[in-house]
Amino acid sequence: MLKVHQxxxxxxxxxxxxxxxxxxxxxxxxPGADGDHIVAWIRQNGWQxxxxxxxxxxxxxxxxxxxxxxxxxxxAYMHPNEAEFIINPSLNLSGLWGGPPxxxxxxxxxxxxxxxxxxxxxxxxxAFVPGHSPGHVVYIFEGDGFIIGGDTIFKCGIGRTDLPQxxxxxxxxxxxxxxxxxxHHYAIFPGHGEATTIADEIANNPYFEVFRNSAKHNLG
Numbered sequence: 736m737l738k739v740h741q742x743x744x745x746x747x748x749x750x751x752x753x754x755x756x757x758x759x760x761x762x763x764x765x766p767g768a769d770g771d772h773i774v775a776w777i778r779q780n781g782w783q784x785x786x787x788x789x790x791x792x793x794x795x796x797x798x799x800x801x802x803x804x805x806x807x808x809x810x811a812y813m814h815p816n817e818a819e820f821i822i823n824p825s826l827n828l829s830g831l832w833g834g835p836p837x838x839x840x841x842x843x844x845x846x847x848x849x850x851x852x853x854x855x856x857x858x859x860x861x862a863f864v865p866g867h868s869p870g871h872v873v874y875i876f877e878g879d880g881f882i883i884g885g886d887t888i889f890k891c892g893i894g895r896t897d898l899p900q901x902x903x904x905x906x907x908x909x910x911x912x913x914x915x916x917x918x919h920h921y922a923i924f925p926g927h928g929e930a931t932t933i934a935d936e937i938a939n940n941p942y943f944e945v946f947r948n949s950a951k952h953n954l955g
Contacts, residue, residue, distance in 0.1 A: 736757065736879060737754055737755065737756055737857075737876060737878075737879045737881075738754075738755050739752055739753075739754055739755075739881060739883075739922075739924055740752065740753045740754075740755060740780070741924070741930075742772070742773060742776050744766075744767050744768040744769040744772060744773065744798075744799070745767050745768025745769060745795055745798060746768070746834075747767075747768075747795040747927070748927060749765065749767035749768065749795040749796060749926055749927060750765070750767075750924070750925065750926055750927060750928075751763070751764065751765055751766050751767055751773055751799075752764040752765065752883060752924060753776075753777065753780070753782055753784075754857070754876070754883070755780075755782055756856055756857065758783075758856065759781055759782050759783055760782070760783050760784075760785050760855060760856055760857075761777065761782040761783060761784050761785060762784075762785055762786055762787075762788055762854065762857055763777070763784050763786070763787045763788075763803055763809075764787070764788055764789075764790070764874070764883055765788075765789055765790055765796040765797075765885065765926060766787060766797070766798070766799035766800055766802070766803040767795045767796045767797065767798050767799060768795065768798040768799055769798075769799060770798070770799035770801075770802025770803060770806075771802070773799050773802070773803055774802060774803060774806040774807075777803075777806075777807070784803070784807045784809050785809065785854055785855040785856075785857065786809050786810055786811065786812060786854045786855070787800065787803060787804065787809060787810070787811040787812070788811070788812050788813075788854075788874060788883075789811060789812065789813040789842070790871060790872060790873065790874070790883065790884070790885025790886070790926060791813075791814075791817060791820075791867065791868040791870060791871040791872070791885055791886065792813060792817040792820035792821055792826075792827055792868070792870065793820070793827055793828055793868060793886070793898075794824075794827045794828050794829035794832060794834075794837045795926075796885070796886075796926065797820075797821060797827060797837060797839055798829075798837050800821070800839045800840075800842075801839045801840055804840075810842070810843035810844060811842040811843060811844065812842065812843075812844045812845070812846060812854070813842050813844075813845060813846070813870065813872075814845065814846050814863065814870035814871070814872050815845040815846070815847065815870065816865070816869045816870030817868060817869060817870035818841065818842070818845065818870075820868075820870075821838075821839045821840070821841055821842060822838055822839065822840075822841060823838075824836035824837055824838060826899075828898065828899070846861050846872060849861050849862055849863050849872075858878070859874050859875060859876045859877075860874070860875040860876075860877060861873075861874060861875075862874075862875055862913035862914075863909065863913070864885075864887050864906070864909035864910060864912075864913050864914065865902070865905050865906070865909060866887075866894070866896055866901065866902045866903065866904075866905035866906020866907070866908075866909055867885070867886045867887060867893075867894030867895060867896060867898070867901060867906055868886070868898070868900060868901070869900045871885055871886070871887065871894075871909075872885070873885060873887060873913060873914065875913075875917065875921075880918070880920060880921050880922065881921055881922040881923070881924060882914060882917065882921055882922070882923050882924065882933075883924050884914065884923045884924060884925045884926070885925070885926045886925070886926040886927070887906065887909070887910055887914065887925075888910060888914060888923055888925060888931070888936055888940070889925045889926075889927060889928050889931075890925070890928050890929055890930075890931040890935075890936070891931075891936070891939055891940050891941065892928075892940065892941075892942070893906060893907075893910070893940075893942050894906065894926075907942070911946070914933065915933060915937065915943075915946055917933060918933070919932070919933045919934040919937065920932060920933070920934060921933050923936070
């Protein structure tokens with residue numbers, strides 16, 4: 736049984752996650768800022784990081800990438816569509832935000848194919864859900880019933896699509912295809928804010944009226 740631990744970091748209050756198994760091995764998700772704080776959090780809990788997995792490469796999700804990689808000697812994975820974001824402040828938006836530019840080393844690995852993946856003792860599915868950003872992915876842990884959603888679905892909201900390379904229709908289509916289609920009891924751990932479930936978002940999210948109507952229709 737996997738456990739998901741959340742740490743809120745940075746001025747934009749991004750959620751960095753540690754997905755931890757029974758052996759205290761951990762996948763680190765989106766180390767966004769406050770690298771020393773993230774490293775101390777991992778060490779204080781006695782976790783053994785296996786890898787870093789990124790949902791996307793906006794500034795608030797990659798700001799501590801090098802710090803965590805260097806502290807634990809681990810490697811990072813992301814979608815190739817955002818490879819240049821890691822090294823380009825204009826693309827990762829740090830150059831437009833008014834703070835210091837963020838430039839990290841390129842990641843070591845790219846998800847060349849979507850679908851089932853294994854990293855060490857962790858098995859999960861990678862699904863492509865662009866629209867908030869062009870290389871956004873989500874991580875679906877079917878055996879444990881949860882999704883690492885990044886900036887796709889928030890509690891009663893969705894990720895912004897008014898940023899450069901955003902696309903509202905693309906995001907909603909990806910959510911319908913890859914997230915809402917999962918069992919409705921699945922938890923969603925978003926990039927910002929508190930966790931939710933697919934069922935709660937279908938019932939309450941103002942963006943999901945189409946999904947509510949579909950559910951009513953299917954119930955007859």
